[in-house]
Every structure is written in structure tokens, then in C-alpha cells.
Amino acid sequence: MPVPNRFRLLPALAVFALLLPAAASAQPASAAPPAAAAPDNGASFDVEIRAPAAAKDLLERHLDLRRYREVPDLDEAELARLVTLAERNVRELLGTLGYFSPIVRITREAGTRPQLVVTVETGERTVVREVDIAFEGAIADATDPAIVSQREAIRSGWGLPSGQGFSQTAWDDAKSQALRRLGARRFLAGRISDSLADIDAPANRASLGLKLNSGPVYRLGEMQVQGIDRYDARLVSRLARLPAGSEYDRDQVVQAQLRLTGSGYYDSAFILVDPDSDPAAAPVQVTVREAKLQKLVLGVGLTTDSGARLSVEHTHNRLPAIGWRAHTSLQLDRKAPFAQSELTGIPDQDGWRWSVLGRAERLEDGDLVTQGRRLRVGRFRSEDRIDRNVYVQYDGASVRSSSGLPLSAAESGAGSALSVNYVWTGRYFDTLPTPSSGYGLGIELGTGVTLGGERSPFQRAVVRWLGLRPLSRGRLQLRAEAGAVLARASTQLPATQLFRTGGDTTVRGYGFREIGVALPDGEVGPGRYLAVGSVEWQLPIRRGGVDSDFDSLLFMDSGAVANKVSELRAVVGIGTGVRWRSPIGPVVAAVAYGVKPRKFRLHFSVGFQF
Incomplete structure (x- = not known):
């Protein structure tokens, strides 16, 4: 019937x-x-x-x-x-x-x-006996592999297949889902041209029919921007990255909006591709509301690594004469205060930007106090998942011991260097800033020459990886990092190019940068080789039978720093904690036991960083 x-x-x-x-x-x-x-x-x-x-x-x-x-x-x-x-x-x-x-x-x-x-x-529930999904329009007879794949994905992803119980809600949802998949790419004007649920009540069987009309393939035309006043008009098209002639893709439009609002130049952005426009060159209508020219942010915080913290950040989105952005930061705390200023140009047609950075910092590592200086000039490109950075960098470090112990430059990390570097970072997580699955991979490669004393070449490499694997209950977070600096034993490398580890986000159970190379009288200095690993089980805390925004944590971290690979000896920290999946990212409070020092430490961290 x-x-x-x-x-x-x-x-x-x-x-x-x-x-x-x-x-x-x-x-x-x-x-x-x-x-x-x-x-x-x-x-x-x-x-x-x-x-x-x-x-x-x-x-x-x-x-x-x-x-x-x-x-x-x-x-x-x-x-x-x-x-x-x-x-x-x-x-x-x-x-x-x-x-x-x-x-x-x-x-x-x-x-x-x-x-x-x-x-x-109620009697026996009606069950779907057969499903017929037909197409008309450009998608019907297309031989383009991408369109064929889209057509088959709609059929294979049908939400009310044969053998499943029929309901009006499921029928409506399945049709809506099929239409969304049709309109998600290329076929902006896609619609349902016919549908029928043929119910055989005595037999408790349903035959479903759906016909989707894709209409033509839509390609993007020129970008029409409204709301531009104080910033360079080229910014919108270069940040949005929706080139004319490309096929319509709803996800790309959404990502373009996010790039615009996340750039700092715009408080809001809305992008519309009108389905009633010319399919061969549909205008991309962009409406933006520009952010203020300057912004000042004052911050007060507390970390278990560095204690109380005061920060000041100032951003000028368009410097006079050059039109670049200037971002200046000042952070005051007990162990790692710094001052930094970075100038960033607008992206070119390929998305690459020029960047100039200067930084001065003071690092307190036990009795060793390092005064670091850094100057960097280069170009970078940030995409949805991949970041690339190529730059020339000067590093300088002077180190003194508050105990008065004389240390050689090679031991303490005093020196200066000039290097050429390439950094690649890929983030393949499901959602940010609080992912539940996926992985991230970061690679840093550099080569340079020392400037203090005898000039010596060196090479530096760092590999970082973090993976999140869902389990039947909760998820498993795995983290690994390895680094190496290759140079002659007598080379005076600056401490800012060497390695130390330990603290809230590296090896818990140990103090900030506490893990390094043992020096005379118990001092700890930087090393040329680094190895860090971590295993963490994140189990959602349930309330009323439903997972809440809080996770309980069980973890084991380990790390080692040495001047030779054969001397790497891992130290271990184990602990437990609580994680809150907040709107700004994970907020973690944990207690960890450092096996080597045989004492407990409280650790607190905010945000997801990779």
C-alpha cells in the first residue's frame, strides 16, 4: 500500500x-x-x-x-x-x-x-525490503572518477538500508543525509526530485525510492568582498584560498571562514556561494567585519613549572609604511621570563609570508642561569593541517653558575651560532583544540656554524610525534620525541640549540628542564641528544550514565638527555590526574611521582600544543 x-x-x-x-x-x-x-x-x-x-x-x-x-x-x-x-x-x-x-x-x-x-x-515492525536510489543531472552519467566516487558514496552511505526497521524519522533522516552528501561538493543546487516509501502493511515490508537531481557542476568565480576598510584588500582572497575555477566544496568554504576569523584581522566572516548564480563561475560573496587595528592583552597566571606569571601582549595589525603585523610579548616569571617581538607580512598568492623575530630570554635551571638571544628571518606557510617554516637564525647564549662553579663553554652551553632551518608540522587530529583521535608529526632540520671561538659546523634534527587512539572506554595518548645535534666534541654550541627536558608538558614527576647532563657538584647542563616517551590512558568520568567533560588520567612519562647516544639513561615519572575538556582546550591537573628523586610533584597545564 x-x-x-x-x-x-x-x-x-x-x-x-x-x-x-x-x-x-x-x-x-x-x-x-x-x-x-x-x-x-x-x-x-x-x-x-x-x-x-x-x-x-x-x-x-x-x-x-x-x-x-x-x-x-x-x-x-x-x-x-x-x-x-x-x-x-x-x-x-x-x-x-x-x-x-x-x-x-x-x-x-x-x-x-x-x-x-x-x-x-503494535504487531511486527515494517522492515525495509529494497532501496532504489536514482540520479539525474550532471552526476547521473558522469565518468569523472571523482564524481563517480561521490555518486557511489551516496549509495553506500544510505542511512536506511535493506533489513533495517522502517520509521518516518529514519526515512526523513536518510533522505536529508543523502541530499547533504550530494550538495557537499560540486552540486550546490542539488535537490530531491522524487521520493516514495511504498508500504506493504500485510507483509510488513517497505520499498524505498529516492531520486536526486544534482543540477550542474558549480565552479567558483571571482571573489566579491564587503566590509574592507583598514586592511589590505588582498588579505581576504589570500587567506580564504578559494581560487576561481575550482569546484565548489562546502568544507573548503567553511575552512575559509575559519581561516579568516582565526587570522586576527577579522572579528567575523561570512561566505556565500549563491546557487542561483552562473554554475560555470559562481561569485564568492564574502562579508567581513574587521578587527581593531591594535590590541592589548594583560595576563596573570600560575604554573607549576615557573610559578606566578605576568604577561603583556600588544598587536598592531598594520604597521605604518610597511603594512606588516607586529606582535610583541613580555612575560615575567621566576624561571623563564622573556621579551619577544615578531613582524609578519601578508601572505603572497601561494600563502607564504615573511617573518622577522627577535627574542631575549632568561632561563633558570637550578644553579645555572642562561641569558639567551635569538634573531630569526624567514618565510612560513600555515595550512589547515600542515605548517612549513624556512628561516635563518642567530642564537647566542651566555651562562653563569650561581654557585660560582667554573664550567667550560661546551659544558654550560655558552656560545653563539648561525643556522639555516626547515620545520614541517602535520596535524591530523579529528577536532581541535580538544582532539580525541588522530596524530601529529613534527620534523625540524637545521645546519649551521658556531660563531664563538673556533668556528665549527653542526647539524640539528628533532622529530616529535603524538597519537590518540580511541578505546572501548576512553582513549590512549602516546607521545614520543627525539633530538640530536651532531658536532665535534669541542664545539661551543649555544644552550638554545641543545636539549633539556622535564616539567608539566614533557616528563612529569620532574621539575622544569630538570633532566639534562650531570655536571660537577650536582649541576645539570644541556645535552646533544634527547629522548622522551609517554603513555597516558584517558578515561571519561561518567555522570548519570553519560560521559562528562572530565577525564581521569593514568600516565607514565620517561625522558633522557646526554652528550652521547650510549649515555642516554631514561628517568621515569608515573602519576594520575584529571583533565577537563574546556572550550579553550584541555585543562590538566596531575600528581606525578618521580622515580629517581623519589618525590611527588603537582603539575598543571592548559591547552593542547603540537
Whole structure:
């Protein structure tokens, strides 16, 4: 028996219109019951539904009969009319769940107030027997492998396949999902041209048919930008990266909006590709609201690595004369204060930007105090998943011991160097800033020459990896990092090119940069080789049977620093903690036990960094 796509429920307004005249004419004054005999709650009758759980829940929420319990002064004729209409209403509602042959009985039971009992035996649920998905438009006979793949993905991803129970909700959802997949790429004007759910009620079988009209393939045209005032007009197109002639892709449009709002130049951005425009060159309409020219941010914080912290950040989005952005940061804390300024140009047609950075820092590592200087000039490109950076860098470091112990430059990390570097970072996580699966990989390669004392060449490499693997309960986070600086033993490398580790985000259970190369009298200096590993189990904390935004943590971190690979000796920290998946990223509080020092440390960190 064919049925329409949407089961029509009994209009409540029409029933109410039928009842009003009767209620007005059927109550003569002599027949009116005494006011004292009326129930306290004013209801004319009660309704009890006896049905399986899923059907009972639906009927209690949507059965029209329940709406008229509060209508006063219903006579017997009006009540009988409601019962007749209610049976039809029950069958229509059960049809939305896939039950087209139910047994429905509505009886009246005696009491101080009439009670209508709706008894339902749903019978066997209708099951989808076959599905026919047809196409018309450009997608129908296309031989382009990408379009063929899209067509097959719509068919294979159909949400209501053969063998699954039919319901109106599932049928509507499956059609909507198929239409979204059609319109997600190329076919902006895609629509449903026909659909049919053919129900064989006696056999409890459903045959589904859907026809999708893709329309033509849409390609992007020129970008039309509104809202530009203070910033370079080229910024929008170069940040959005939606080239004219490319095929329409909804995800790319969304990512372009995110790039614009995340650039710091715009407070909001809205991108529209009109389906009524020319498919061969559909204009890309961009509306932006520009951010303020300058921004000042003051911050106060506390970290278990460096203690209390005060920070000041100033951004000027368009410097006079050159039009570059200037970002200046000043951070004051006990162990790692620094001052830094970076100038960044606007991206070129390929997305590459020039950058100039200067930084001065002070690092307190036990009794060793390092004064570091850095100057960097280079170019970088940031994409949705991959960042690339190529630069020339000067590093300088002077080191002194607060204990007065004399140390050689090679031991302490005093020196200077000039290097050429390439950095590649790939982030393949599901969501940011709080991912639950995926991985990230970072590679740093550099080669340079020392400038202090005898000039010596050196090479530097660092590889970082972080993976998140979902489990049946929670997820497993694995982290690894390895670094090496290759040079002659006598080479005076600056400490800023060498390695130390330990602290909140590296090896918990140890102090900030506490792990390094052992020096005389218990000092710890930087080393040429680094190895760090971590295993962490993140188990969601449940509330009311539902996963909350909090995870419990169990972890083991290990790390080692040495001047020779053969001298690497890992130290271990184990611990537990709590993680909150906040809007700004993970907030972690943990207690870790350092196996080597045999003591506990509290660790606190904010944000996801890779």
C-alpha cells in the first residue's frame, strides 16, 4: 500500500472546532452538574496508555486525545466522537514508527471521572525490503572518477538500508543525509526530485525510492568582498584560498571562514556561494567585519613549572609604511621570563609570508642561569593541517653558575651560532583544540656554524610525534620525541640549540628542564641528544550514565638527555590526574611521582600544543 512521505497527523484545531459548537449547545442549565461535584483539577476524563515502551512514549507525547482532558463539560456524544478520532490518530502515530498493522482498543472504565484506556499491540515492525536510489543531472552519467566516487558514496552511505526497521524519522533522516552528501561538493543546487516509501502493511515490508537531481557542476568565480576598510584588500582572497575555477566544496568554504576569523584581522566572516548564480563561475560573496587595528592583552597566571606569571601582549595589525603585523610579548616569571617581538607580512598568492623575530630570554635551571638571544628571518606557510617554516637564525647564549662553579663553554652551553632551518608540522587530529583521535608529526632540520671561538659546523634534527587512539572506554595518548645535534666534541654550541627536558608538558614527576647532563657538584647542563616517551590512558568520568567533560588520567612519562647516544639513561615519572575538556582546550591537573628523586610533584597545564 503506497503511503505519502510524511504521515499526516489529525489536526488538533479541526477537532477543537468540531467540539466547540457541541459544547456550547449540549449543556442546558437544568442538566448542568453542581459546581461542587466537579473534580479539583478541572479534567473531564483521564487517559491511560497501555503499550510497549517506544510506542507508549510516542503516544504520551503526541496523542491528540490527551489534549482534550482539560476541556470542561464534555457530554457523552462528544466523548464518543473523541474516541473514534483517537483510534485513527493512534494508527497514524504508530505508522511513523513502522507499525502499520497494530491492534488498537480504546475502552472506558468506570470511576469518579471517566477513564479512557488506550491498549495497543503494535504487531511486527515494517522492515525495509529494497532501496532504489536514482540520479539525474550532471552526476547521473558522469565518468569523472571523482564524481563517480561521490555518486557511489551516496549509495553506500544510505542511512536506511535493506533489513533495517522502517520509521518516518529514519526515512526523513536518510533522505536529508543523502541530499547533504550530494550538495557537499560540486552540486550546490542539488535537490530531491522524487521520493516514495511504498508500504506493504500485510507483509510488513517497505520499498524505498529516492531520486536526486544534482543540477550542474558549480565552479567558483571571482571573489566579491564587503566590509574592507583598514586592511589590505588582498588579505581576504589570500587567506580564504578559494581560487576561481575550482569546484565548489562546502568544507573548503567553511575552512575559509575559519581561516579568516582565526587570522586576527577579522572579528567575523561570512561566505556565500549563491546557487542561483552562473554554475560555470559562481561569485564568492564574502562579508567581513574587521578587527581593531591594535590590541592589548594583560595576563596573570600560575604554573607549576615557573610559578606566578605576568604577561603583556600588544598587536598592531598594520604597521605604518610597511603594512606588516607586529606582535610583541613580555612575560615575567621566576624561571623563564622573556621579551619577544615578531613582524609578519601578508601572505603572497601561494600563502607564504615573511617573518622577522627577535627574542631575549632568561632561563633558570637550578644553579645555572642562561641569558639567551635569538634573531630569526624567514618565510612560513600555515595550512589547515600542515605548517612549513624556512628561516635563518642567530642564537647566542651566555651562562653563569650561581654557585660560582667554573664550567667550560661546551659544558654550560655558552656560545653563539648561525643556522639555516626547515620545520614541517602535520596535524591530523579529528577536532581541535580538544582532539580525541588522530596524530601529529613534527620534523625540524637545521645546519649551521658556531660563531664563538673556533668556528665549527653542526647539524640539528628533532622529530616529535603524538597519537590518540580511541578505546572501548576512553582513549590512549602516546607521545614520543627525539633530538640530536651532531658536532665535534669541542664545539661551543649555544644552550638554545641543545636539549633539556622535564616539567608539566614533557616528563612529569620532574621539575622544569630538570633532566639534562650531570655536571660537577650536582649541576645539570644541556645535552646533544634527547629522548622522551609517554603513555597516558584517558578515561571519561561518567555522570548519570553519560560521559562528562572530565577525564581521569593514568600516565607514565620517561625522558633522557646526554652528550652521547650510549649515555642516554631514561628517568621515569608515573602519576594520575584529571583533565577537563574546556572550550579553550584541555585543562590538566596531575600528581606525578618521580622515580629517581623519589618525590611527588603537582603539575598543571592548559591547552593542547603540537
